[in-house]
Amino acid sequence: MDNIKKKIFKRVTGLCLAASVAVAAVYFGATKAIENAIFTSVIKQPYEPPVIILDAGHGGMDGGCVSVNNVPEKGINLNILLHLRSLLQVFGYNVEVTRDTDRSIHDDGIEGIANQKSSDMDNRLELFNKYDNAVCISIHQNQFTDSSYSGAQMFYSNEVKGSSSLAQSIQDSFVSLLQPDNKREIKLCGKELFLCYYCKNPTVMVECGFLSNPDEASLLETEEYQQKVAFTVFGGLEKYLASII
Ligand SMILES: [Zn+2]
Numbered sequence: 001m002d003n004i005k006k007k008i009f010k011r012v013t014g015l016c017l018a019a020s021v022a023v024a025a026v027y028f029g030a031t032k033a034i035e036n037a038i039f040t041s042v043i044k045q046p047y048e049p050p051v052i053i054l055d056a057g058h059g060g061m062d063g064g065c066v067s068v069n070n071v072p073e074k075g076i077n078l079n080i081l082l083h084l085r086s087l088l089q090v091f092g093y094n095v096e097v098t099r100d101t102d103r104s105i106h107d108d109g110i111e112g113i114a115n116q117k118s119s120d121m122d123n124r125l126e127l128f129n130k131y132d133n134a135v136c137i138s139i140h141q142n143q144f145t146d147s148s149y150s151g152a153q154m155f156y157s158n159e160v161k162g163s164s165s166l167a168q169s170i171q172d173s174f175v176s177l178l179q180p181d182n183k184r185e186i187k188l189c190g191k192e193l194f195l196c197y198y199c200k201n202p203t204v205m206v207e208c209g210f211l212s213n214p215d216e217a218s219l220l221e222t223e224e225y226q227q228k229v230a231f232t233v234f235g236g237l238e239k240y241l242a243s244i245i
Contacts, residue, residue, distance in 0.1 A: 047245055051131045052088050052237070054097045055124055055138040055195065056081040060104030061113060062120070065143035067211035071221050073141040074102060079223065080139050080208060083230035091238075098124045121194050128199040135166065135241070136203040137233065138195050141220060143212045150213040151182040152229075155189045155196055155205040162202030164188075165243065170204060170236030177232045202240075206233055 056077040058064035064073030081097060088095045099105055106119035128136045142153065152174040154167035167186040175182050189205070191197045196205050208229050209216040219225040 048133060049093060049241070050201075051134045052093050052095045053128055053130075053134050053136040053201075054081050054085055054088075054095060055128070055136065056097070056099055057138055057140040059099050059102055059120075062104060062117060065141060065211055067141075067217040067221065068147070068214050069217055069221060071211070071217070073143075073211060076141055076208075076211075076220050076226065077139045078102065079226045080230050080233075083227050084137075084139075084233055087230060087234045088237075096127060096130075098127055125195055125198055128195055128201060128203065131201070134201040135162075135237065136195070136199055136201050137170075137237065138203070138205045139233075140205060140207050142207040142210045144210060145212070147210075147212050147214065149210050150216045151179055151184050152209055152232075153184040153207045154186045155193055155207065156186060156203070157189050157193065157196045157199075159197055160200060160202055162240075162244065163196070163204060166202045166237070166240045167204045169240040169243070170206060170233055173232050173236030173239065177235055178228055 056074070058072075058074040058077060060074075062074065064077065066072050067076075078099070078101075082100065085095050085097060085100075104116055104120045105123045106116040107123070110116050110119045124138075128134070142149075152171070154171045156163040156167035158164065164186065171182075171184070171186050189196050193205055196203050209220050211217045211220065220229070
């Protein structure tokens with residue numbers, strides 16, 4: 001991936017590491033030869049940005065939950081994903097998505113909704129695990145019997161290092177950019193969240209808001225707010241990526 005973002009990452013990483021090595025060498029009184037050897041070995045390891053895998057939850061015959069205005073979750077998830085993909089691509093990231101249209105991604109020839117759903121989830125997980133160096137984000141909307149519940153919440157698993165920091169970074173981004181009153185904490189999930197639990201890369205399920213809350217549902221159904229949500233997730237992801245260089 002040859003682009004401005006990668007060049008900036010490489011340059012900043014290289015300069016920071018070079019500065020650290022130089023200070024350490026002076027402090028410990030290393031000889032010029034040792035200093036050069038360390039410097040060369042450090043500089044030769046360029047930062048490889050991870051592939052960003054985006055998943056729009058549900059799709060096709062599976063609409064997900066439905067808003068108080070009768071709008072299915074699947075389309076809101078997809079719109080946010082498309083905005084997020086555009087942002088990431090502008091910044092030079094290599095992005096892959098589970099779907100960019102309203103469809104299930106089950107294998108051809110599978111009969112029955114349960115089998116199709118199972119195949120669909122297997123295929124999403126296969127993409128999440130396609131690369132050794134990836135960061136995965138699954139986009140969903142929440143729902144609860146009490147319509148007063150609102151606010152974004154991140155779900156993660158402890159099976160992979162990095163998922164909790166990624167979740168916290170995106171949660172913090174929602175508070176600082178979009179929902180200053182959001183007091184929700186990131187939530188540890190188990191096997192019930194299939195993609196989060198079984199993915200081998202850092203993964204977060206982003207529950208953007210509650211479609212059971214009339215005010216939040218009305219916001220989530222607008223393109224303007226979907227763009228804001230995409231930018232908020234992007235901000236949290238960027239901060240996480242900067243922390244792992
Ligand atoms: Zn969902």
